[in-house]
Amino acid sequence: MPIEIPDVVIDRLPLYYRLLTRLEAEGRGVISSHELGGELGVTPAQIRKDLSYFGRFGKQGRGYSVQRLAQELRLILGLNRRWRVVVVGIGRLGRAISSYPGFEGQGFDIVGRYDANPAVAGTSIDGQEIRDARHLEADLSAAPADIGIVAVPAEYAQDVVDTLVRGGVRAILNYTPARVQVTANVELKHINPVVFLQSMTYHLKLTARSRA
Amino acid sequence: MPIEIPDVVIDRLPLYYRLLTRLEAEGRGVISSHELGGELGVTPAQIRKDLSYFGRFGKQGRGYSVQRLAQELRLILGLNRRWRVVVVGIGRLGRAISSYPGFEGQGFDIVGRYDANPAVAGTSIDGQEIRDARHLEADLSAAPADIGIVAVPAEYAQDVVDTLVRGGVRAILNYTPARVQVTANVELKHINPVVFLQSMTYHLKLTARSRA
DNA sequence: AAGTGTGAACAAGTTCACAGCC
DNA sequence: GGCTGTGAACTTGTTCACACTT
Numbered sequence: 001m002p003i004e005i006p007d008v009v010i011d012r013l014p015l016y017y018r019l020l021t022r023l024e025a026e027g028r029g030v031i032s033s034h035e036l037g038g039e040l041g042v043t044p045a046q047i048r049k050d051l052s053y054f055g056r057f058g059k060q061g062r063g064y065s066v067q068r069l070a071q072e073l074r075l076i077l078g079l080n081r082r083w084r085v086v087v088v089g090i091g092r093l094g095r096a097i098s099s100y101p102g103f104e105g106q107g108f109d110i111v112g113r114y115d116a117n118p119a120v121a122g123t124s125i126d127g128q129e130i131r132d133a134r135h136l137e138a139d140l141s142a143a144p145a146d147i148g149i150v151a152v153p154a155e156y157a158q159d160v161v162d163t164l165v166r167g168g169v170r171a172i173l174n175y176t177p178a179r180v181q182v183t184a185n186v187e188l189k190h191i192n193p194v195v196f197l198q199s200m201t202y203h204l205k206l207t208a209r210s211r212a
Numbered sequence: 213m214p215i216e217i218p219d220v221v222i223d224r225l226p227l228y229y230r231l232l233t234r235l236e237a238e239g240r241g242v243i244s245s246h247e248l249g250g251e252l253g254v255t256p257a258q259i260r261k262d263l264s265y266f267g268r269f270g271k272q273g274r275g276y277s278v279q280r281l282a283q284e285l286r287l288i289l290g291l292n293r294r295w296r297v298v299v300v301g302i303g304r305l306g307r308a309i310s311s312y313p314g315f316e317g318q319g320f321d322i323v324g325r326y327d328a329n330p331a332v333a334g335t336s337i338d339g340q341e342i343r344d345a346r347h348l349e350a351d352l353s354a355a356p357a358d359i360g361i362v363a364v365p366a367e368y369a370q371d372v373v374d375t376l377v378r379g380g381v382r383a384i385l386n387y388t389p390a391r392v393q394v395t396a397n398v399e400l401k402h403i404n405p406v407v408f409l410q411s412m413t414y415h416l417k418l419t420a421r422s423r424a
Numbered sequence: 425a426a427g428t429g430t431g432a433a434c435a436a437g438t439t440c441a442c443a444g445c446c
Numbered sequence: 447g448g449c450t451g452t453g454a455a456c457t458t459g460t461t462c463a464c465a466c467t468t
């Protein structure tokens with residue numbers, strides 16, 4: 001077994017990757033851990049340590065080749081292929097997610113949109129049909145997806161997640177405030193703006209108002 | 213100076229709080245750290261330790277009064293008052309955020325919606341006027357807000373954030389993929405679905421497909 | 425001279441385990 | 447008897463500092 005890589009390291013890699021792709025587009029050739037860290041608010045040692053889990057990508061005295069490092073991160077993160085994503089729940093939020101232009105350029109193809117509301121199912125968005133959520137499991141059997149995005153009302157979240165998992169989806173991004181359960185082999189992340197706001201108000205409460 | 217409370221503890225409190233309010237609504241009287249932890253996937257020791265930073269809310273041999281603990285968390289997190297929120301950028305995502313019914317019930321009032329697009333500014337959403345983004349700073353001077361939610365195109369994110377900070381906003385939720393800078397006295401959180409997906413694909417890449 | 429890669433030192437965060445109280 | 451609150455032990459994650467490479 002190779003040494004175990006901390007999850008917190010994995011979570012930082014997309015951050016590095018995003019900056020590197022920008023630098024790559026700008027034609028920047030080489031960058032040091034110090035400069036990378038400066039841009040991202042991370043210490044240079046942290047960046048070197050994080051990268052050292054995966055290999056030796058830098059050159060002493062020079063730094064990292066932007067192009068090489070971006071490519072290595074693509075391989076590490078599995079971004080050298082396309083991923084099939086289904087979105088379940090096409091309300092206002094699901095609609096915004098489905099139409100978000102940032103996914104496609106990063107290799108995430110939305111291959112299915114589902115809603116249980118009969119007034120919504122059968123309609124289209126961006127020229128793509130919204131399928132009745134009843135078809136979800138059968139559709140996944142016929143053409144599997146890798147990732148599911150859940151934007152249904154909270155009370156249906158667990159059901160939808162169970163269906164996705166039965167259908168072979170191995171990663172789920174849950175936009176619902178409900179905490180859902182999955183088996184250990186499925187990746188799960190929650191996005192809940194209220195939770196973010198509530199941890200911010202803790203600090204606001206402590207800070208004196210800076211305005212006159 | 214009181215002992216410093218780790219940020220990671222603060223980030224868990226809204227989770228505890230959400231479960232407690234549900235239990236409170238169900239009329240549950242008392243709960244042990246063990247049972248709380250079971251629901252949330254957190255160890256009982258962790259919950260007790262986290263809460264012990266703020267006081268002694270439990271009773272030995274019994275557990276925690278659901279009502280008391282929910283109330284204490286409200287006070288700790290600053291949820292015993294209402295918070296004024298402005299949303300900047302009323303595209304598809306900003307619209308979904310503005311209309312999200314989950315904010316109001318948790319004490320977050322959306323008191324302003326702004327967009328720089330002249331075709332959008334002046335129109336209404338849920339009966340609320342969308343103001344031209346040019347008015348943002350002046351409006352904040354006249355009637356301050358506590359929190360800003362940014363859902364503009366990435367290239368305008370830093371400008372909008374600077375305007376919000378000048379206007380006295382002390383916490384910012386950035387839905388933009390751009391990493392923005394703020395002074396140390398301003399709270400900042402990023403929500404970027406692509407970053408979440410990219411750290412999940414790392415794991416997907418490693419896991420063998422479980423389907424036939 | 426500059427900057428990586430990394431073991432070692434340090435810091436932070438989690439879990440243990442048990443005294444104390446209900 | 448059951449469960450909290452909490453120092454102490456442990457584990458995990460971060461930073462230091464320097465040998466080494468270009």
